[in-house]
Structures are given as C-alpha cells and as structure tokens.
Amino acid sequence: MKARMTALLLFFVLLLSPWISAAQESEQARNQRMEWWRDATFGMFIHWGLYALPAGEWDGKTVEKGRIGEWIMHYLDIPVADYERLAEQFNPIYFDAEQWVAIAKNAGMKYIVITSKHHDGFGLWDSQVSDYDVMDASPFKRDLLMELKQACEAAGIKLCFYYSIMDWHQPDAESPKDYTHQNNPNANWAVYRDHYMIPQLTELVTRYQPAVLWFDGEWIPEWTEDQGQDLYRYLMDLDPNLIINNRISKARKGMSGMNAYSNAAGDFGTPEQEILETTSDFDWEACMTMNDTWGFRKDDFNWKSSEQLILNLIDVAAKGGNYLLNIGPLANGKFPQASIDRLYAMGAWLEVNGEAIYATQKWKHFKSGNTFFTQDKTGTTVYAILTQASTGALQWEGVHPIPGSEIIHLGTGKSLAWEPQPEGVVVHLPEIDAFGIAQSFKIRVK
Ligand code: FHN
Numbered sequence: 427m428k429a430r431m432t433a434l435l436l437f438f439v440l441l442l443s444p445w446i447s448a449a450q451e452s453e454q455a456r457n458q459r460m461e462w463w464r465d466a467t468f469g470m471f472i473h474w475g476l477y478a479l480p481a482g483e484w485d486g487k488t489v490e491k492g493r494i495g496e497w498i499m500h501y502l503d504i505p506v507a508d509y510e511r512l513a514e515q516f517n518p519i520y521f522d523a524e525q526w527v528a529i530a531k532n533a534g535m536k537y538i539v540i541t542s543k544h545h546d547g548f549g550l551w552d553s554q555v556s557d558y559d560v561m562d563a564s565p566f567k568r569d570l571l572m573e574l575k576q577a578c579e580a581a582g583i584k585l586c587f588y589y590s591i592m593d594w595h596q597p598d599a600e601s602p603k604d605y606t607h608q609n610n611p612n613a614n615w616a617v618y619r620d621h622y623m624i625p626q627l628t629e630l631v632t633r634y635q636p637a638v639l640w641f642d643g644e645w646i647p648e649w650t651e652d653q654g655q656d657l658y659r660y661l662m663d664l665d666p667n668l669i670i671n672n673r674i675s676k677a678r679k680g681m682s683g684m685n686a687y688s689n690a691a692g693d694f695g696t697p698e699q700e701i702l703e704t705t706s707d708f709d710w711e712a713c714m715t716m717n718d719t720w721g722f723r724k725d726d727f728n729w730k731s732s733e734q735l736i737l738n739l740i741d742v743a744a745k746g747g748n749y750l751l752n753i754g755p756l757a758n759g760k761f762p763q764a765s766i767d768r769l770y771a772m773g774a775w776l777e778v779n780g781e782a783i784y785a786t787q788k789w790k791h792f793k794s795g796n797t798f799f800t801q802d803k804t805g806t807t808v809y810a811i812l813t814q815a816s817t818g819a820l821q822w823e824g825v826h827p828i829p830g831s832e833i834i835h836l837g838t839g840k841s842l843a844w845e846p847q848p849e850g851v852v853v854h855l856p857e858i859d860a861f862g863i864a865q866s867f868k869i870r871v872k
Pocket of ligand 1: 713
C-alpha cells in the first residue's frame with residue numbers, strides 16, 4: 427500500500443514539474459541517449475512466464491498450430507482462477523541467470539529484453555504492489571529479474587524490461603470487451619493504471635534501472651496517446667537515460683510496428699516478425715521469433731535456420747535497425763536446445779564479421795545484388811557483406827575506395843586486388859575455402 431501511494435505521489439509531482447519530452451530534447455542529447463542502443467544492433471528477447479508450463483496444451487486441448495503459446499489463456503478460454511494456479515507449479519530449478527547471460531553474450535547479443543509481466547499479468551520480480559509474482563505466488567521464491575540484473579552487470583550486457591499495459595489478471599484492467607471473458611462491468615482502468623501499473627513501473631525503474639522499457643498490449647481501447655505521453659514523461663523524469671519503445675503510444679501501425687503519425691511518445695519503432703523493406707529515418711528494431719511462438723510451445727519445431735537468422739541480422743543492420751531475437755525458455759528454466767544451437771552459430775559468424783555489424787549505420791545503399799552495405803560512424807569506412815558464394819571479379823556500385831587503400835576480407839585479413847571504375851569499384855575476390863553464410867569486406871572510402 428505504502429509503495430503504491432509513494433509511486434502515485436511521485437507520478438503527480440513529476441507530471442507537474444518541468445519535464446523532458448521527446449520534443450524538448452535536443453538532437454544531440456537524443457543521439458547520446460540512443461548511442462549504446464544503436465551501436466548494440468543485436469539483442470535477445472525473452473518471453474517467459476506461467477504460459478511456459480502448459481506450453482501450448484491445456485486439459486487435452488491444444489492451441490491451434492501456428493498460434494503463439496503465451497496467449498493460451500485467451501485462446502483456450504482459461505478462467506483467471508484456473509490459470510493463476512499455474513503459479514503454484516512455477517519452479518524453474520534450472521534457471522541460471524549467469525548461464526542465460528553467457529549464452530546471449532556468446533551469441534554476440536549486447537542487450538536482453540525480458541518479459542517482466544506479459545498479458546497474463548504474472549510478474550517475474552518481487553513486486554510490492556502485487557502478490558501475483560514469482561516471489562509471492564510461486565514455490566521458487568527467487569527474484570528472477572534481480573538475478574538477471576546482477577548477471578548482466580557482471581557481463582556488460584544491458585538489461586531491459588518488456589511490460590504489458592494490457593493485463594488479463596487485474597480485474598480493474600479488464601473491461602467487458604476483454605480477452606478473458608471475465609466480464610467485469612465494474613472494471614476501472616484509472617484504478618489499475620494509477621494504483622497498479624504505474625507503481626509497478628516505478629518499482630522496476632527505481633529498483634532495477636532497466637536500460638530500455640519495452641511496452642506492449644497498448645492497442646486496447648482503454649489506452650490513449652495522452653496517457654502514453656504522460657507515462658513517457660513520467661518515466662523519463664525517473665530516469666533520463668531510459669529508452670522506451672513506441673508501444674507506449676498508440677502510433678504503432680499494426681504489426682509493421684512503425685508509427686502511423688508523428689510526435690507519438692516513444693523512441694523507436696517495433697516491426698514485429700518482419701524486417702522493413704527499406705531504411706527509415708526513425709530508429710527501429712525488428713523483433714522476431716526463432717520458430718512460430720514467443721512463449722515456449724512444446725509442439726513448435728518450425729525453426730528458422732541459423733543461415734536465415736544471420737541473413738536477417740545483416741539485412742536489419744544494413745537498413746539501420748536492431749534485431750531483437752526471441753527465446754522462449756522452458757518452464758524449468760532451460761533454453762530450448764534448438765535456440766542455443768542457432769545462437770551459437772550466430773555468435774561464431776559475428777566473432778569474425780561483427781565489425782561490419784556493430785556500431786555501424788545505414789549507408790547510401792543498403793544492398794546491391796547479393797551484397798549488403800553498412801558504414802562506420804565516421805562515414806570513412808564502408809563494409810560490404812556478400813551473401814552468396816562468388817568467385818572472380820565483382821563490381822560494387824557507388825563504392826569509391828581511397829586511392830592506394832586496401833580492401834580487407836574480414837574472414838582472413840587478406841587484402842584484395844581492386845580497380846576503380848566510374849560507377850564503382852571492381853574487386854577481385856579471394857579464394858574462400860568454405861563460403862559459409864556471408865563474407866565481409868572493409869573498404870576505406872573517399
Ligand atoms: O501479443 C504480444 C505477443 O504475445 C508478443 O509479446 C509480441 C512481441 O512483440 N507482442 C504482442 C503482439 O504485438
């Protein structure tokens with residue numbers, strides 16, 4: 427109760443105080459705030475919660491093929507009172523924060539975004555505002571987010587929290603038009619927002635200092651752009667270094683995730699399960715599953731190949747975005763082996779080619795033929811990432827190396843022979859024993 431009152435008071439005090447808004451922040455300040463995130467390029471999304479226990483099946487019924495496991499409560503019409511009892515079985519004895527973080531780090535991921543609370547309302551931290559969390563409602567009684575925070579700090583990985591605005595568990599958040607068929611005619615959104623959601627967010631920001639707050643579930647009619655703007659200002663006052671996605675606002679254009687109007691609250695667009703067709707002037711991050719579900723489903727084996735995932739990362743980086751790749755851990759705390767295998771392959775590729783990906787930005791062309799391009803932040807180095815095995819000479823249009831400079835193959839460190847042409851450089855490719863997925867080349871340009 428005390429925590430709620432304090433957060434509420436803080437909310438109103440901060441709203442009345444001179445605030446920082448996206449509009450008021452200078453471009454330089456914004457660039458500074460966004461710098462680590464833009465440089466990071468590759469992050470791990472983690473969808474984990476009670477839904478990992480049924481893993482797509484409840485009482486002999488299975489969530490339809492292709493549908494997402496974390497929505498089981500809605501898809502199979504599970505009453506809140508039955509679903510919430512899953513908490514009594516949530517005991518992830520194999521959870522090891524250091525191991526999770528090490529897997530992310532070895533994959534070349536620079537940040538982790540984990541579901542602090544998904545639509546089902548269950549919290550993965552020790553919330554003072556709620557008993558529906560891992561500490562109070564489960565036998566596990568360990569603060570998962572605190573353990574992850576400590577492991578991330580030790581490994582130099584940024585920890586970020588997903589938070590669902592929509593909440594299927596809180597009666598005040600559930601209108602008659604809800605997703606759980608609870609039919610709460612007396613639902614009072616403002617009560618949920620001011621006495622539950624905002625205190626929880628205050629707790630998350632002040633106690634765990636997440637680097638990003640990643641909102642979701644914003645499409646419900648109760649949530650408005652004005653509330654998003656107020657919440658953005660409030661959170662930025664709590665921590666001026668925070669980065670917040672565009673789902674704090676109402677501007678998301680369906681799953682394409684980019685804003686449908688300007689001046690919406692939030693710092694970056696969130697295309698879901700897709701990569702933008704081309705570059706964008708607004709920061710963006712493509713979030714994607716490795717199979718068809720976010721939360722673990724025991725019957726989903728539709729895995730994307732490691733090759734596809736690496737090509738996706740290259741495509742996203744060349745278009746100036748970030749790639750947030752999802753893991754749906756099992757209820758026992760383990761990552762699916764298929765996910766681990768794919769992350770291992772991505773890490774191996776990045777170990778050699780990471781220079782062409784991290785801390786780069788979009789170049790004037792993101793692609794020509796089978797070659798993607800990025801450039802470093804000073805614009806003096808262009809990276810060409812060739813995605814199809816080729817031999818002999820190749821022309822890269824628009825690329826004009828500094829006379830006498832070297833074109834280096836990152837895989838071997840070898841210098842390539844090249845000739846300038848009016849349209850762009852002709853390079854003589856090295857003999858590459860095993861082409862693999864993609865080969866990167868570093869070019870000093872005029
Ligand atoms: O409904 C959710 C879904 O479960 C998942 O969390 C994804 C991740 O971006 N977002 C929502 C749909 O946009």
